[in-house]
Amino acid sequence: MSDKYLSMHKRVSGFSFANLGMFSGFAGSIIGAVYSLVLYDIFKNPAVVGLYVSAYFVFAMAISLFAGEIFKRISKARLFYVCLLAAGVIYAMMAFSIRPATFIALDFTGGVFQILIGLLLPLFMADFSRDVGMEKLNARYWFWINVGALLAPLLALTVADHFGIRAPFFIAAAMYILGLIVFSGMKVIQEDKKAAMIHASRTAKSILRHLVLFFRRRAFARAYIVLFGNYAMIALRAIYVPIVVMDQGFSKETLGIVLTLGIVPYVILSQPMGYLAKRYGKKLWLAAGFLSFSALAFWASVASGWTLLVIFVLWQISGAFIEPLRDLLFFDAAKKAERARFMGIFRTASAVARIITPLVAGVAIFAFGMTSIVWVIAGTVAFLTALLVLKK
Numbered sequence: 542m543s544d545k546y547l548s549m550h551k552r553v554s555g556f557s558f559a560n561l562g563m564f565s566g567f568a569g570s571i572i573g574a575v576y577s578l579v580l581y582d583i584f585k586n587p588a589v590v591g592l593y594v595s596a597y598f599v600f601a602m603a604i605s606l607f608a609g610e611i612f613k614r615i616s617k618a619r620l621f622y623v624c625l626l627a628a629g630v631i632y633a634m635m636a637f638s639i640r641p642a643t644f645i646a647l648d649f650t651g652g653v654f655q656i657l658i659g660l661l662l663p664l665f666m667a668d669f670s671r672d673v674g675m676e677k678l679n680a681r682y683w684f685w686i687n688v689g690a691l692l693a694p695l696l697a698l699t700v701a702d703h704f705g706i707r708a709p710f711f712i713a714a715a716m717y718i719l720g721l722i723v724f725s726g727m728k729v730i731q732e733d734k735k736a737a738m739i740h741a742s743r744t745a746k747s748i749l750r751h752l753v754l755f756f757r758r759r760a761f762a763r764a765y766i767v768l769f770g771n772y773a774m775i776a777l778r779a780i781y782v783p784i785v786v787m788d789q790g791f792s793k794e795t796l797g798i799v800l801t802l803g804i805v806p807y808v809i810l811s812q813p814m815g816y817l818a819k820r821y822g823k824k825l826w827l828a829a830g831f832l833s834f835s836a837l838a839f840w841a842s843v844a845s846g847w848t849l850l851v852i853f854v855l856w857q858i859s860g861a862f863i864e865p866l867r868d869l870l871f872f873d874a875a876k877k878a879e880r881a882r883f884m885g886i887f888r889t890a891s892a893v894a895r896i897i898t899p900l901v902a903g904v905a906i907f908a909f910g911m912t913s914i915v916w917v918i919a920g921t922v923a924f925l926t927a928l929l930v931l932k933k
Contacts, residue, residue, distance in 0.1 A: 545732040546618075546668070553727050555669040558662055559681035564720030565658050566686035568713040570693030572632070575701050575709050582706055583641045595896060600649060602892035604656045606748055608885030611657070616731035617668075617881070621661050625721035628654040633714035636707050660884050667872055667880055675872045676823065676865075680815025683865040687807035755886045760874035763929060765890050767827065770926030771867050772894035774834060774860070777919045780899060782853055785912055789849060799850055803857040810861040823866045824930050830862030831927035838920030842913045859923075 580590045611620065631651035635644060666678045697709040755761050786796045818826055837856040844852055871887045872880070902915045 547730045547732055549729045550727050553669065553729065555666045555671065555673055555678040556681055557727055558665040558669060559678045560685060561662060561720055561724065562682040563685035563689065564716045564723070565655075565662065567689035567693050568628070568632070568716035568720075569655070569686075570689040571697045571709050571713040571716070574694040574697035575706055578701070579644075579706055583644065595899070597649070597652065598892045598895045601652060601656055602889045602896070604653055605660070605885040605889045605892065606752075607744075608657060608660050608888075609751055609882045610744055610747060612881040612885075616733055617661055617664060618729045618731040619733070620657065621665075621724060622721065624654040624657045624661065625717050625724060627651075628658065629714045629717035629721065631714075632710045632717065636710035636714070638705070638707065660888060663868060663872075664880055664884060667877070674819055675869055676819040677812075677815040679868060680812045680818075680865045684808065684811035687804060687811055687864075691801070691804040691808055751882060752886060755883050758874065761871070761883065761887070764868075764870035764874055765887060766929055767870055767926055768867055768887065768890035769894045770831065770922050770929075771860075771863050772891040773898040773922045774838075774919050776895045776898040777902060777915050778853075778856075781902070781912060781915050785849065786853070788912065789846060791850070795850070799853055802854045806858045806861040807864060810858070811865050814862060814865045818866050818869070823869050826862050827866050827870075828927045828930045830859045830866075831923045831930065833862075834859035835920045835923035835927065838916045838923060842916040842920070 577590060577594075580593060584590055584593065628651055631647050631654065635647050635651065639647075662682065663679070666682065667675060670678055696712065700709050700712065701707075756765070782799070783796055786799060787793075814826060834856050837852050837859065841849060841852045841856075868887075871884070875883055898918075902918060905914045905918060906912055
């Protein structure tokens with residue numbers, strides 16, 4: 542399964558691919574800043590928007606599962622060229638005032654390439670990690686992702702205010718094209734793979750076999766659950782922090798400040814966490830992140846007013862401990878030849894968490910009659926995940 546590299550620019554290293562996270566991260570943050578607003582403009586109903594997003598994550602999970610079959614047939618370098626170019630073209634088209642059906646078709650198509658880009662970059666980083674180690678490379682990668690998350694929303698909303706709600710998609714398209722230009726300059730060439738016909742039954746059996754092989758390995762299963770636990774926390778934060786802040790009587794401006802301050806720990810800690818993990822071990826910091834988040838989440842379930850806002854900012858420090866390290870459990874467990882085969886399965890944890898967690902939270906709110914129950918759920922998930930991280 543490992544790809545043979547025929548040539549590349551002499552300066553190419555794992556950091557070269559980690560730095561490409563700047564382009565994909567900025568593009569993703571631009572899209573995320575206006576995505577729900579565009580969907581609301583199309584559907585005119587927040588409930589329909591929620592159903593659409595859930596359907597999208599089911600689709601994303603399917604693409605991640607199928608990714609291993611794609612990597613079998615196409616070299617990573619050739620596929621990366623195609624994905625960056627296609628993403629640039631598709632998101633540029635989405636900037637136009639097109640019919641809802643066309644927008645939806647482009648959204649799902651563009652999602653395929655966006656998902657594959659997110660899978661390919663860590664695989665390239667692992668291939669070129671050499672003596673640097675994935676801790677430092679992953680830290681650099683998430684640093685650029687978070688810089689994008691900090692700067693992109695303000696730019697996206699400013700552009701949307703002046704040129705229309707879909708105009709920011711042009712910026713996202715430009716970032717993917719810039720990423721393509723930088724990647725082209727790296728002159729990475731891989732050995733082409735023999736194209737094979739895709740048979741539905743064989744492909745389904747192959748995916749099922751790989752799923753069984755993946756979850757039979759305790760190290761893989763542990764890495765999957767840790768990633769699931771982290772994204773479960775993220776899903777609850779993303780959905781309910783804005784709702785709770787508004788219910789507490791604060792303004793939209795205050796909410797914007799809270800969300801912006803919440804990104805700062807990720808930008809500051811992304812790179813130091815790589816060095817700390819390499820020196821003291823990643824499990825220590827992962828456990829610290831989950832346990833501190835758990836404590837703050839349980840506190841949030843009984844807090845109110847300004848105390849609640851402080852908690853919402855503080856627990857982002859916990860998240861900043863986890864984010865640069867959560868993929869490393871997978872890379873520790875996977876041999877080089879297994880990475881491309883199992884990476885897609887591993888990453889389905891993020892989609893599964895975003896599908897299951899909101900459903901569980903919705904049922905809990907209905908049963909207990911209070912929104913604060915979601916922080917009890919988040920705290921419990923974080924605590925159990927910490928125990929799994931620490932278990933030998």
